[in-house]
Amino acid sequence: MPMPMPMPMPMPGAVPGAVPPRPPVPPQVRGPREPRTPWWQRDGVISRILAVAGMAVTLIGVVMLLVLAAQAGFFGPVPRVVAGAVFSAGLVAAGTRVLGRTGGRVGGIAVVATGVAGAYLDVIAVTVSYHWLHPVLGLAVALGVAAGGVGLAMRWRSQPLAVLVVLGAAVLAPVLTTRPVLLAFLIVLQLACVPVQVARNWPSLHAARTVPAALATLVFVAGAVLDVPAGERVWLLTAAAAVALVGLAGTIVVVRRRPTDVAASLTTALATAPMLIAPGMYHEWLDAVIIASTTATVLLMVAAIAMVPKLQAYARIPGHTAMVTAVAGAIAALEAGVGATRPATLPVALFLLALAFLGVAGQQRSRGAAGIGSAFVVLGGCTLWNVAGPGILASRNRSEVSLGVATTLGAVLALAVLAVALWCARRLPGMASGSTVQWIAASIAGLYAVTVTAVSIGVATGAPNGFVLGHGAATILWMIAATVVLLFGLRKLAAAPVVAKLALGSGLLVAGAAVVKLFLFDLATLDGLLRVAAFIAVGVLLLLVGTRYARAFAEAGADSRSEGNTG
Structure with missing residues (x-):
C-alpha cells in the first residue's frame, strides 16, 4: 500500500487556503542593439545605382550618335546607324556573358537592357529621321526588338530587365522625334509587354509599359484641344483608342489569370484617360458625342459583364477591374450627355x-x-x-x-x-x-421637384395665369403627399413602429412646409378663387389628418391599457 505524500507545511503567518505569492520576476536585460547598416553599405544598392546610371549615360551617348552627330555632320548616315546597331548588339552579347558569372547579375541586366533599348532607338532613327524604313515596317522591326528584350527578361525571370528596356527606350524616344509617330513606337512597347504580364506577376512592368504611352498621348491630345489640323486629329484619336484598347485588353487577359492584380486595373484607368479628353479635340458636337458615347459603351459593357452570372463565369472579370471601367465609362457618358444637351x-x-x-x-x-x-x-x-x-x-x-x-x-x-x-x-x-x-432629404428634394413640375407645367401651357396656377397646384400637391404619408404611418403604428416613425416624421415635415408656403408665398402671390381653393384644400386635409391622428393614438392607448388589465 503506497504511503501518502506529506502535505507542505504552511509558512508562518500565512492564511490557510491562500495562494502563496509568486517570487518577483527579475527584469529582462536587453542586449545592445545591433547597429543598422547605412544604405550605401548594403549589399547591391550601390551596384544597382551605378548600373542604372551607366545605362542612362550610355543611351544618351547612343542618342547623340544618332542625332547630334547628324546635325554636326559627323560621319554619314550609314556609319551612324551601323555603329549604333553593332554597339547595341555588342552590349547584349557582353551582358549575356557577364550575367553568367558570379555576382554579375546586376551588371549583366543593366548592360543587356542598354543594348536592347539602344537597338530600339536605332530603329526609331532609321524610320523617322532617315526614312529608310516604311513606318509600318519600322514599327514591325521595333516590335521584334522589344519582344526580344522582354523575352530575355522572361527567360532570366528578371522584372528589372523588362522595366529597364521599356523605360530606357521610352524616355529617350522623344529626343529622336516629337511628331505623332512617336506615339506609335510607345504603343509598340506597351503591346510587346502584354504576353509578359500574362506569364509573370510583375506589377512594376504594368506601370512601365503604360505610363509612357498614356502620358505622351495625353499631352498630344491635350495640345490638340487648343489647336491642331483636322488630319492630325484623326491620328491622335487613333493613338488614344489604341492606348485604351491595348491597356483594357491587356488588363482583362491578366486579371483572368490573376484576379488579385489591382495594378493591372489601375493602369487601365491611366490608359483610358486620353480617350476621355479626346472629344475636346472636335468642335462639332456630333463628333464629340459619338466619340464619348462609343467610349462609354465599351467601358460600361466590360463593367456590365461582371454583373451577368453566365458571362462572368466565362470572362472572370474581378470587381476592381469592373469598378475602374464603370467609373471611366460613367465619365465618358457624362461627356456625351453634356455634349448632346x-x-x-x-x-x-x-x-x-x-x-x-x-x-x-x-x-x-x-x-x-x-x-x-x-x-x-x-x-x-x-x-x-x-x-x-x-x-x-x-x-x-x-x-x-x-x-x-x-x-x-x-x-x-x-x-x-x-x-x-x-x-x-x-x-x-x-x-x-x-x-x-x-427620408428627410428625400422629402425636401421631393417638395422641390413637385414645385418645379407644377410651375413648369403651368408655364408650359401658355395660359396667362399659368404661373399662379402652378404654385397653387404645388401647395395642394404638397399637402396631398403629406396626407398620404401620414395616413400610411398611422396604419403602420402598431405593426411596424420604425416605419411609422419615419413616415409620420416625413409627413409632418411636408405638412408644415405646405402651411408655411401657403402663408408666406401663396397668400401674397395667388389671387381670386385660386387662393381660396388652396386655403380650403389645405385646411380640409389638415382636419382629416388631425382627426385620424388623434383617433389612431387613442386606439393605441386603449389597446395598451386593455393588455395591461389582462396581464
Missing part, C-alpha cells in the same frame, strides 16, 4: 444616367454602382437648381423665360430618381442606420 435639357440626361446606375445598384446590391448613381443625382440636382432655382420659381417673369417642357421632364425624372434611390438604399447592406436622414 443644352442647359435646360442637361438635367434630363443626368437623371436618366442616375436612374440606370441606381437601378443596377439596387438589382445587384452594388455599392460602386450606387456611388456613381449618387454622383449623377447630385449633378442632375445642381443643373436643375441652375435652370429652376428658388429665385426663378418665385419670379413670374423669370419662370416664364426659363421654365417649360424640358424642366417639367427633368423634375418628373427627379421624382423617379428619388423613388429608385430610396428603393436602392433599402437593398444595399448597412444602409438602414441612415434611413431617417434619407
Whole structure:
C-alpha cells in the first residue's frame, strides 16, 4: 500500500487556503542593439545605382550618335546607324556573358537592357529621321526588338530587365522625334509587354509599359484641344483608342489569370484617360458625342459583364477591374450627355444616367454602382437648381423665360430618381442606420421637384395665369403627399413602429412646409378663387389628418391599457 505524500507545511503567518505569492520576476536585460547598416553599405544598392546610371549615360551617348552627330555632320548616315546597331548588339552579347558569372547579375541586366533599348532607338532613327524604313515596317522591326528584350527578361525571370528596356527606350524616344509617330513606337512597347504580364506577376512592368504611352498621348491630345489640323486629329484619336484598347485588353487577359492584380486595373484607368479628353479635340458636337458615347459603351459593357452570372463565369472579370471601367465609362457618358444637351435639357440626361446606375445598384446590391448613381443625382440636382432655382420659381417673369417642357421632364425624372434611390438604399447592406436622414432629404428634394413640375407645367401651357396656377397646384400637391404619408404611418403604428416613425416624421415635415408656403408665398402671390381653393384644400386635409391622428393614438392607448388589465 503506497504511503501518502506529506502535505507542505504552511509558512508562518500565512492564511490557510491562500495562494502563496509568486517570487518577483527579475527584469529582462536587453542586449545592445545591433547597429543598422547605412544604405550605401548594403549589399547591391550601390551596384544597382551605378548600373542604372551607366545605362542612362550610355543611351544618351547612343542618342547623340544618332542625332547630334547628324546635325554636326559627323560621319554619314550609314556609319551612324551601323555603329549604333553593332554597339547595341555588342552590349547584349557582353551582358549575356557577364550575367553568367558570379555576382554579375546586376551588371549583366543593366548592360543587356542598354543594348536592347539602344537597338530600339536605332530603329526609331532609321524610320523617322532617315526614312529608310516604311513606318509600318519600322514599327514591325521595333516590335521584334522589344519582344526580344522582354523575352530575355522572361527567360532570366528578371522584372528589372523588362522595366529597364521599356523605360530606357521610352524616355529617350522623344529626343529622336516629337511628331505623332512617336506615339506609335510607345504603343509598340506597351503591346510587346502584354504576353509578359500574362506569364509573370510583375506589377512594376504594368506601370512601365503604360505610363509612357498614356502620358505622351495625353499631352498630344491635350495640345490638340487648343489647336491642331483636322488630319492630325484623326491620328491622335487613333493613338488614344489604341492606348485604351491595348491597356483594357491587356488588363482583362491578366486579371483572368490573376484576379488579385489591382495594378493591372489601375493602369487601365491611366490608359483610358486620353480617350476621355479626346472629344475636346472636335468642335462639332456630333463628333464629340459619338466619340464619348462609343467610349462609354465599351467601358460600361466590360463593367456590365461582371454583373451577368453566365458571362462572368466565362470572362472572370474581378470587381476592381469592373469598378475602374464603370467609373471611366460613367465619365465618358457624362461627356456625351453634356455634349448632346443644352442647359435646360442637361438635367434630363443626368437623371436618366442616375436612374440606370441606381437601378443596377439596387438589382445587384452594388455599392460602386450606387456611388456613381449618387454622383449623377447630385449633378442632375445642381443643373436643375441652375435652370429652376428658388429665385426663378418665385419670379413670374423669370419662370416664364426659363421654365417649360424640358424642366417639367427633368423634375418628373427627379421624382423617379428619388423613388429608385430610396428603393436602392433599402437593398444595399448597412444602409438602414441612415434611413431617417434619407427620408428627410428625400422629402425636401421631393417638395422641390413637385414645385418645379407644377410651375413648369403651368408655364408650359401658355395660359396667362399659368404661373399662379402652378404654385397653387404645388401647395395642394404638397399637402396631398403629406396626407398620404401620414395616413400610411398611422396604419403602420402598431405593426411596424420604425416605419411609422419615419413616415409620420416625413409627413409632418411636408405638412408644415405646405402651411408655411401657403402663408408666406401663396397668400401674397395667388389671387381670386385660386387662393381660396388652396386655403380650403389645405385646411380640409389638415382636419382629416388631425382627426385620424388623434383617433389612431387613442386606439393605441386603449389597446395598451386593455393588455395591461389582462396581464
